[in-house]
Amino acid sequence: MGETLFLKRKVSEDYSHYDFPILKKVIKMRREDVIAEIKASGLKGRGGAGFPTGLKWELALKEPGDEKYIICNADEGEPGTFKDRFLLENTPLQVMEGIIIAGYAIGANKGYIYIRGEYAKAINIFQDAINHAKEEKLIGDSILDSDFSFDLQLVKGGGAYVCGDETSLINSIEGNRGISRITPPYPIQNGLYGKPSVVNNVETLTAAAEILAQGGKTYANLGTDKSKGTKLVCLSGDVKEPGVYEVEFGAMTLREIIDEFGKGTTGELKFVIPGGVSTAILTDDQLDIPYTYEDIANVGSGLGSGAVVVVSEGHDLLELLQNVSRFFMDETCGTCFPCREGNRRVYHLLKEAVNKGGFTSDDMKLIKDIGKTIYLAARCGLGQTSMCFIGSVLEKYTDELLARR
Amino acid sequence: MNDGRMMEKLHNIQTTYGYIPENEIEKLADEYAMSKTKVYGVISFYSMFHTEPTGKYLIRICNSLSCHLNRSDDVVTGVQEYLGVESGETTEDKKYTLEIVECLGHCGEGPVMMVNDKIYTHVSKAAALKILKECM
Numbered sequence A: 001m002g003e004t005l006f007l008k009r010k011v012s013e014d015y016s017h018y019d020f021p022i023l024k025k026v027i028k029m030r031r032e033d034v035i036a037e038i039k040a041s042g043l044k045g046r047g048g049a050g051f052p053t054g055l056k057w058e059l060a061l062k063e064p065g066d067e068k069y070i071i072c073n074a075d076e077g078e079p080g081t082f083k084d085r086f087l088l089e090n091t092p093l094q095v096m097e098g099i100i101i102a103g104y105a106i107g108a109n110k111g112y113i114y115i116r117g118e119y120a121k122a123i124n125i126f127q128d129a130i131n132h133a134k135e136e137k138l139i140g141d142s143i144l145d146s147d148f149s150f151d152l153q154l155v156k157g158g159g160a161y162v163c164g165d166e167t168s169l170i171n172s173i174e175g176n177r178g179i180s181r182i183t184p185p186y187p188i189q190n191g192l193y194g195k196p197s198v199v200n201n202v203e204t205l206t207a208a209a210e211i212l213a214q215g216g217k218t219y220a221n222l223g224t225d226k227s228k229g230t231k232l233v234c235l236s237g238d239v240k241e242p243g244v245y246e247v248e249f250g251a252m253t254l255r256e257i258i259d260e261f262g263k264g265t266t267g268e269l270k271f272v273i274p275g276g277v278s279t280a281i282l283t284d285d286q287l288d289i290p291y292t293y294e295d296i297a298n299v300g301s302g303l304g305s306g307a308v309v310v311v312s313e314g315h316d317l318l319e320l321l322q323n324v325s326r327f328f329m330d331e332t333c334g335t336c337f338p339c340r341e342g343n344r345r346v347y348h349l350l351k352e353a354v355n356k357g358g359f360t361s362d363d364m365k366l367i368k369d370i371g372k373t374i375y376l377a378a379r380c381g382l383g384q385t386s387m388c389f390i391g392s393v394l395e396k397y398t399d400e401l402l403a404r405r
Numbered sequence B: 001m002n003d004g005r006m007m008e009k010l011h012n013i014q015t016t017y018g019y020i021p022e023n024e025i026e027k028l029a030d031e032y033a034m035s036k037t038k039v040y041g042v043i044s045f046y047s048m049f050h051t052e053p054t055g056k057y058l059i060r061i062c063n064s065l066s067c068h069l070n071r072s073d074d075v076v077t078g079v080q081e082y083l084g085v086e087s088g089e090t091t092e093d094k095k096y097t098l099e100i101v102e103c104l105g106h107c108g109e110g111p112v113m114m115v116n117d118k119i120y121t122h123v124s125k126a127a128a129l130k131i132l133k134e135c136m
Helices: A021-026 A031-041 A053-062 A083-090 A092-106 A120-135 A166-173 A202-214 A216-220 A254-261 A293-298 A317-331 A337-355 A361-377 A381-385 A388-396 A398-402 B006-017 B022-031 B036-045 B065-069 B072-083 B125-134
Strands: A069-074 A110-115 A151-156 A197-201 A230-237 A243-248 A269-273 A307-312 B057-062 B096-101 B113-115 B118-120
Touching: A021 A092, A021 A202, A031 A053, A031 A092, A031 A202, A031 A216, A053 A092, A053 A197, A069 A092, A069 A166, A069 A202, A083 A092, A083 A120, A083 A202, A083 A230, A092 A110, A092 A120, A092 A151, A092 A197, A092 A202, A110 A120, A110 A166, A120 A151, A120 B118, A151 B006, A166 A197, A197 A202, A202 A216, A230 A254, A230 B065, A243 A254, A254 A269, A254 A307, A269 A388, A307 B065, A317 A337, A317 A388, A317 A398, A317 B065, A337 A361, A337 A381, A361 A381, A361 A388, A361 A398, A388 A398, B006 B022, B006 B036, B022 B036, B057 B072, B057 B125, B065 B072, B072 B096, B072 B125, B113 B125, B118 B125
Parallel strands: A069 A110, A069 A197, A110 A151, A230 A307, B057 B096
Antiparallel strands: A230 A243, A269 A307, B057 B113, B113 B118
């Protein structure tokens, strides 16, 4: 079983003369038909939340008003995730084509791409691509002899993981602190500058462009009933050949992805994080499941951003817990205090446990309790999922952690 | 005025001066009709912005999970010992500022280190020290 090349199909192609063939076709279609094609493909948001893309576009198109925005979320920050950087660096014009197509479909004349500030190379490549597109009049007034005008602006992030949340990202573009907003209203009704806005992930928009090239049905024929198409999987951690691999949903199990693409683990496998540090771990006995949204959800975790992090024996569990805990303590925006104070408290409990040489069942109870509170009280995805990894490790390795004393 | 260019302006100011000085904060406050406090609040939210001068070389070392699994701790302690500073501090000669940061998005190539805008992958402790010594 090799990679199913859908998104990665054009990676090796020379992009210097790419003139948006898919956009040329799309711009002659009715907006409703473009959206119908995306709906038929079954594409879901690939940033982690998994909202159906076609439905999002349809809702945005139906919103009243002339001023709408399309925003490409390239604030990739989930530890273990590097697929969007891969696309931005290797297929920038196809990412851009996806943005313009989405803008056309929802009736937005202005788009933004928000790239995390640390992605210096991707930022340079994409800014060059924007300049190139402007020179070639592929962006600007009445593009490709149509009556559709489109402007695209790159915004460089400032190093805040929480800006990957769509409402935080909108606040950041507006020049504010990147804290989340209370939803509803969702950005579709009340987004950037209070106008209807669609925020889509880089992989989602790239897939959307390719779907319109090959047809929604072609895409829907890939994958399973509930997980259509392909997904870029970022394989890292204790594997022999880490990297970005394209997988058809349901065609491979998690273990096959690790063994065939990753060429196996570097040590004896302990557990796998299937979707980045915001998802619960899966143990060795849970890996023989097809790689789909539904199968991973069935075993109590999530596909998340597609970051598969493999952890082998030989690491100190408490250190790993502390590492992930520190990440959320550093990256919480601080608006919802259970997330701000809870993640800080958990970090210090873990640190104390390291200092005193182990864990007590009271520590464990307290951490689980804080985790539940954060989950219930946080208003954005960061807080709600911040304790998934830690909670699942405590649950699955209770004896091992308690035995340290 | 809201033109979606605040982040860009902050980045540009920092590129020019190496940090965001107070008089530039005042100018931004005037331009955007915001209080200085609010502009400062925006700046302080983002870890990449500095309101104090940093060293000539900004050294970032990723210590998130995938890099950690590939022994980034060795690189972190090695660099800390060599420079004699902790995360967030600048060496006395103003040459290096060290930041231990979260994920830099090169998780398949860890440990990862950045010197200003340049990424170095598969960095060992020895390789990191060599890179630092080559900063002129």
